[in-house]
Amino acid sequence: MKDLVSRCPIEEVMQVLSGRWPTLLIYYLQDGTKRFGDLRRDNPTISHKMLTVELRKLVDAGIVQRTEFEGYPLRVEYDLTPEGRKLVPLIDALADWWDATDGVRRPAGAAVDRVST
Amino acid sequence: MKDLVSRCPIEEVMQVLSGRWPTLLIYYLQDGTKRFGDLRRDNPTISHKMLTVELRKLVDAGIVQRTEFEGYPLRVEYDLTPEGRKLVPLIDALADWWDATDGVRRPAGAAVDRVST
């Protein structure tokens, strides 16, 4: 999803939240401050690279706060920003909607509604 | 994004809404019934194939209702389902959040917060 095709905010938010990881990372950051390694453990299947890439995206979007401490070994902490915390209930609402509509979904390409003119 | 890595509903909704088109299609379907060609005109840059693929995804998720009429030329209409309409305000909330946080975003990789231990 390289660039935008419309200028509506809808497409712009989705540019940030799309994909498997952004919402999951926000979800895990609800618990409080996390270090890079913590987030890797929370999401065992995310690759090292993806985690850095996705975190940077969230930082640039103002959703996550990155704090880098000096010294060895390196230490970096991630937190939700105030803006990011406002986003949490919205994501939760989507999750709730999903659960509530559980019965409506089709196995994928089931019956087709056909109507005579 | 082939399969799920967690069973939380958050990842499951995003599986459906992720990408450039799903939310845009839902947005355009707010106006009421649309035919295939209408949606193509609403989204000039979406390819024929992508439109069918994405629409099918939304239909399978119970968000969009597909109605096929017989006769020539072929005619198919798309509507939001009741469930789909419930989704609209949630997407709008995300868009509003995005607009409200406009000032917080960085140009992409700007300053870094560094703290001495």
Place this chain on the structure above:
DNA sequence: CGGAATCCGCAATGATACTG
């Protein structure tokens, strides 16, 4: 430990042609 840079395979997407 956290991150940047590189290479690379595979899935997603686009273009085209064909069908009912």
Place this chain on the structure above:
DNA sequence: CAGTATCATTGCGGATTCCG
């Protein structure tokens, strides 16, 4: 008009390596 099928292309995302 709407959709399917096929093939070509893109680019995401994983593995690996090197750096502070």
